[in-house]
Amino acid sequence: MEVCAARAPGKIILAGEHAVVHGSAAVAAAIDLYTRCSLCLMPLADDEAAATLELDLKDPGLTFSWPCGRLREVLLTDEAAGAREARPCSPDRLASIARLLEEHEIPEAKIWLSAGLSAFLFLYTSILGPGKVTVSSDLPMGSGLGSSAAFCVSMSGVLLTAAGVVTAVGGISGEGMGWELVGKDDLELVNRWAFQGEKIIHGKPSGIDNAVSTFGSMIKFKKGELTNLKSSNPVKMLITDTRVGRNTKALVAGVSERASRHSDAMASVFNAVNSISEEVSSIVELAANDEIAITSKEEKLAELMEMNQGLLQCMGVSHSSIETVLRTTLKFNLVSKLTGAGGGGCVLTLIPTMLSNLVLEKVIAELESHSFRCFKVEVGGQGLQVCQGGCSYFNGDVV
Ligand SMILES: Nc1ncnc2c1ncn2[C@@H]1O[C@H](COP(=O)(O)OP(=O)(O)OP(=O)(O)O)[C@@H](O)[C@H]1O
Ligand SMILES: C[C@@](O)(CCO)CC(=O)[O-]
Numbered sequence: 448m449e450v451c452a453a454r455a456p457g458k459i460i461l462a463g464e465h466a467v468v469h470g471s472a473a474v475a476a477a478i479d480l481y482t483r484c485s486l487c488l489m490p491l492a493d494d495e496a497a498a499t500l501e502l503d504l505k506d507p508g509l510t511f512s513w514p515c516g517r518l519r520e521v522l523l524t525d526e527a528a529g530a531r532e533a534r535p536c537s538p539d540r541l542a543s544i545a546r547l548l549e550e551h552e553i554p555e556a557k558i559w560l561s562a563g564l565s566a567f568l569f570l571y572t573s574i575l576g577p578g579k580v581t582v583s584s585d586l587p588m589g590s591g592l593g594s595s596a597a598f599c600v601s602m603s604g605v606l607l608t609a610a611g612v613v614t615a616v617g618g619i620s621g622e623g624m625g626w627e628l629v630g631k632d633d634l635e636l637v638n639r640w641a642f643q644g645e646k647i648i649h650g651k652p653s654g655i656d657n658a659v660s661t662f663g664s665m666i667k668f669k670k671g672e673l674t675n676l677k678s679s680n681p682v683k684m685l686i687t688d689t690r691v692g693r694n695t696k697a698l699v700a701g702v703s704e705r706a707s708r709h710s711d712a713m714a715s716v717f718n719a720v721n722s723i724s725e726e727v728s729s730i731v732e733l734a735a736n737d738e739i740a741i742t743s744k745e746e747k748l749a750e751l752m753e754m755n756q757g758l759l760q761c762m763g764v765s766h767s768s769i770e771t772v773l774r775t776t777l778k779f780n781l782v783s784k785l786t787g788a789g790g791g792g793c794v795l796t797l798i799p800t801m802l803s804n805l806v807l808e809k810v811i812a813e814l815e816s817h818s819f820r821c822f823k824v825e826v827g828g829q830g831l832q833v834c835q836g837g838c839s840y841f842n843g844d845v846v
């Protein structure tokens with residue numbers, strides 16, 4: 448039984464969500480909350496009919512199992528060869544996957560999982576044979592922190608590593624957990640597969656979430672082109688999860704419908720967001736060496752975040768819970784904006800370097816008194832990492 452694992456980070460979007468789907472620039476960064484996938488390959492049984500594909504989802508606490516014979520009947524065509532090239536999921540294949548999922552009784556309260564399960568079945572049967580995958584995540588699902596992208600990136604990463612298509616290139620200094628980085632060409636391939644998975648979950652993704660989860664760091668993203676942003680001063684953000692569930696696919700579709708109803712007005716909105724993202728990316732890269740320069744950089748960022756939030760309201764993706772976070776943080780002179788698709792989910796608050804820990808704790812306490820959940824995150828870290836065979840941290844389960 449062979450074991451390998453992969454982990455991929457979630458993300459924040461500093462500027463440009465939704466508009467990026469319509470061609471504007473956006474700025475995003477990886478955060479140190481991860482989704483981890485581990486894989487055990489089943490030895491090829493004499494009785495092939497007994498082989499199964501298993502999926503153990505730790506966070507919703509559900510396990511799924513499919514007999515490989517049934518999968519082969521419905522899905523495993525000769526498409527199963529050739530993991531070196533990412534292919535889209537054809538409408539016929541998607542319909543077959545939907546029929547397979549109907550055979551499972553997914554609890555009504557967890558029906559939102561079916562998008563992730565469809566992406567899993569597509570990626571798995573396109574890349575590998577019988578096995579068991581275990582998934583666990585630090586990321587709240589469906590809240591704007593790119594849980595769907597981290598799921599698709601870590602899943603594609605572990606499957607391609609197990610298939611021998613992707614190889615690790617060396618450890619990460621300072622982390623003794625067995626996680627290794629992946630070379631640029633391999634990351635490109637993982638990113639292309641993960642994008643196909645995101646298309647199943649999101650409908651019309653721009654590709655920014657899977658790109659930042661795969662490559663990490665802080666990036667500017669426009670029309671599929673990615674630019675790495677080098678920042679000498681770390682940007683500090685507080686994330687507040689309003690715990691209001693929403694679905695990225697529906698929100699993206701809603702913005703597109705508004706854009707077709709009011710094409711001129713929305714083109715101006717997307718254009719304004721593009722300018723904001725361009726300005727945010729140049730401010731992030733400005734070297735600030737003293738207190739005055741850092742403060743002025745943070746003030747500019749805060750103003751741009753405020754402007755971006757106003758435009759997201761124009762797009763119709765804010766929510767009363769988001770407005771509560773904005774009002775609460777404003778009492779402490781802090782600026783916030785929604786991050787990801789909005790409609791609930793998570794809100795970003797810029798934490799100025801000079802803000803005392805005491806005040807920050809007060810802000811968090813007030814936000815949590817509304818039943819929101821806060822995360823203090825490191826911004827701009829590594830993207831996909833893998834662990835090939837005999838990972839030291841692996842103990843029958845992903846930790
Ligand atoms: N750990 C996971 N296990 C299973 N499915 C997952 C997991 N993480 C994400 N998903 C799938 O992704 C869906 C959430 O994706 P969605 O794009 O709506 O939200 P998000 O990615 O968290 O936010 P955003 O796209 O705004 O950043 C879930 O409903 C589920 O189908
Ligand atoms: C809302 C959106 O812009 C970001 C979701 O994190 C969708 C996308 O870019 O795919």
Ligand SMILES: [Mg+2]
Pocket residue numbers: 593594595596649656695
């Ligand atoms: Mg998503």
